[in-house]
Every structure is written in C-alpha cells, then in structure tokens.
Amino acid sequence: MLQVKVIRENTDLIKAGLKKRGYNEEAIKSIDEVIRLDDIRKAAQTSLDAKLSEIKKHSDSIGSLFKSGKTQEANEMKSMVAELKTSSEPLENDLKSAIEGIRELLFKLPNTPHSKVPEGLTEDDNVVVKDWTNPLPTLIDNALPHWDLATKHNIIDFKLGVKITGAGFPLYRGKGARLQRALINFFLDEARDAGYEEILPPHLINEASGIGTGSLPDKEGQMYYMEKDNLYLIPTAEIPVTNIVRDVILKESDFPIKFCAYTPCFRREAGSYGSDVKGLNRVHQFDKVEIVQVEHPDKSHQTLDQMVTYVEGILNKLELPYRILRLCGGDLTFASALTYDFEVYSAAQDKWLEVSSVSNFETYQTNRMKCRYKDENGKTQLAHTLNGSALALARIVAALLENNQVVDGIKIPEVLIPYTGFDIIA
C-alpha cells in the first residue's frame, strides 16, 4: 500500500507510475482524491482532538466535584460535557469516513514502478535482459510434448487427477512422483546453502495475511476460499512466509532476513483456457520453492540482483535453456516495483514457459504489514520485501521431460541423480 505521505510529496511521480501501468485518467485522479480526503482527515482530527481534550479535562473535574460533595455543580458540568460530546460527533464521523475513504482508494492503487521498469502495456513490451545465446536443444525424431511423455512413461496421470479432483490437478506416480520430490529437495538444499532459513508454513492463510502481501483484495478471485472458516488456500508460499514479519519492528542488524519454503500452490486460474492449460503448462495445484527476503531499503535492489543471479545458478545446474525478462509497466504485478521473469525453453512445444518471477516490493507490502526497523537515529522506517520462485515445479518438469528425451527415455540431469536415485526414466 502506498503511503499518503509519499503520495503528497511525490504526487507527479506516483501519477506517472500509474500511467506506466496503463491505468486510466480516473484512476490517476484518485491520487488527488486521496490528498483531498487526507486534508479533511487532518482538519477533522485537529478539531476533534481539541474537543476530546476539553471533555477529558471536564470529566476529571466532575470526579473531584462529586468527591467534595458539590453535586449541584457536578451535574451542571455533566450536561455541559454531554453537549460537547454531541457537538463532537460530526467531527468523529468526518474523521472516520475520511480514513475509510482513503483506505478504499489506497487498496486499489498498485505499487509505483521502479525507474528501471520498461514502458509498455503488454507482455510483448517486456525486455529480454538476458537471452539464451547457446544453441537451443535439438530433439530426437518423433519427439513428444511432455503430456504425451508423461503418459508414455506412466509418470503423470492427468485423467486420474480429473477423476479424483478435476482438471488441473495432476497426479504424479512412480518415477514422476520421485522426480517431484527430488526437485523439491534439490531446490531447498540449494537455498539453504545460499543462506536461506527453511520454513514450512501453514498452507492456509487468514484474511490479514492476504491483505499484508497485497494478495487481497487484488487476487481474491484467484484463491481458493474456505467460507466456513474464512481461510484461503495459499497461491504461493510468499504469503505465509512474508507475513512472518507482519507487525514486527526489526533492528538494522537483523538484515538481511532470508527465508525459503516449499509449499504446494493452489490457483483457481479462472478464465484460462486453450493450449496454455495443456498438460503442466497451467495447473490448479503445483509445487514451488519460494525465496523471501526482508531487506534494508538501501540494499534491496542489490539484493534483487543477487536473487536473480541465484535463480540463474539453479537453472544452469539443471542445464535448462532460459532467458530473463524485465517486466514492463503493464505486465507488472500489483504490489511489485520491479520484477524479473525467468522463462525456460520447452523444446517440444517450441515455447518459453515462465518458471520464476523475482520481485522487489519495496515498501508496498511492509506498509500494509507494518514491518519496520529502527534506523541508526532510532527512527522507525519501513523495510523492503522481496521474493522469487526458486523454482516452480510443474513447468520445470515439463521442460525437463521434453528437453531431455533421448531414444532410450528421459535423461535426468546430473545434479538431480543423487536426489532421484535413478538416471533415466525409461
């Protein structure tokens, strides 16, 4: 959530940010509305505080009047204070509605894109900051897309998933299940070696956590919701893990805070259809290892670069061709200030599949979560949060199966063999 103070001080910058994201004039005007409401809020607070101060003083003296037996005077003062109170009610309402109005507007305003974010409104405007320069893998004759490979080797059963749950809930079996588990363990071990503390969070979150990361109310329709308990199934570990620092005041020496977590991820993906959803390309449940960092504002962008480098390292170890995109204003997610997407080449589909998204949210999440730290002057400041997938399994598996198919079956990358316990799926 944007800070009103920042909006006041950088009005033009914030407006330009909305424009970069492709927001219309009406949305941009809401910035002025926030400032207008905040003016009302301040004025109301000033007068209300003065009234309350009077009420307080008089109420105190009523107490002493009663004690000294001056009942008559006390009762007179009582009615006087009652009047004061009545006259303060409109102010109280003004204050409340101004605060509520500001809140509603702020909930709809996305983070301001970082200056590095490219102009543009669609994914075609994303900038490839690192392309794959080596030759792309050449496949054997009669190479198959992963959904056919999955069936051929009996490692993923999409039909059983449909029977048990519904479309988009694949069932992994045999070496397919073991490959999943191997990847999860490999990713977690890599993260631990890089200094991330492993977290195994709850897979359901409450409303406050959803609001904290900016997932609510923005992505309401994308999450599975348990009405009876007012809980949401997590679409990513980002939510439970980042909320660890909700309502926390850190010390500067606590930075950097580095968490990693494996969780299944649940996404309703309402409105998706067509070839995009074939096989593992887009599913309702998939596994992911997420990395989360809480950083000092001065270091967060340097940290973002390090996280990008870290993800690159894993992809290199898996020997998968990838490219890195810097998302343009229109493609940037709601809470992010700067995002890099990783895409892995799926040979048999001749498609680039998004497997990771690494973002710096700056103060957007921490302002909602009230995650702060004491700076060297003892002042409380908002921290920065970052996160990234490292990595999302389903599409990694898709690319892995397709790119590594040989005449005898599917080769397992060297680094994974100690985890799988086998070197080929035949």
Added chain:
RNA sequence: GGAGGAGUGGCAGAGCUGGUUUAAUGCACUAGUCUUGAAAACUAGCGUGCCUUUACGGGCACCGGGGGUUCGAAUCCCUCCUCCUCCGCCA
C-alpha cells in the same frame, strides 16, 4: 464440539467494587556519574500511530480485535480471536 479460566508497555507483574494511574513496581535496555577498566551503586532516558508547531513543546488515540453503556472505562456489557485447564472426538 461442550464447560470453566485468562489475554496489560521487550519480559515479569499490579490495577480490574469505573474518576489525582500522567498504566505502579521489578527486570532488561540506552546514556551519564564514579572507576585504570569492569561490576556494583547512583542519575536520567526508555512503546506505537496520528494531529499541531520553524523549533522547544503541546494534544489525541491505543491495556488481544471490534462495538456498546457512561460526563468519564484497562476496569462494566456484547461480540470475535487467541491461549490455558477439564470433558468429548481424533491422525
């Protein structure tokens, strides 16, 4: 799921028959005095948010969350959440 108890500042812990409590006191923490240094002792400071002020300062709100009663609420009422004890169920 049922019955009972409890949630107070970093921690511990008063207040909880409504009104000099501006939330006592202790510990921890920070600075200073003393000391060669340290400890001890002493002195002072020590929550968050907001409004106001050039500044010094002043004001308001917050005692799990929300609402209510009252001139006045940490203190009474309602509601939700969490924790503890007992019963039930259960991997």
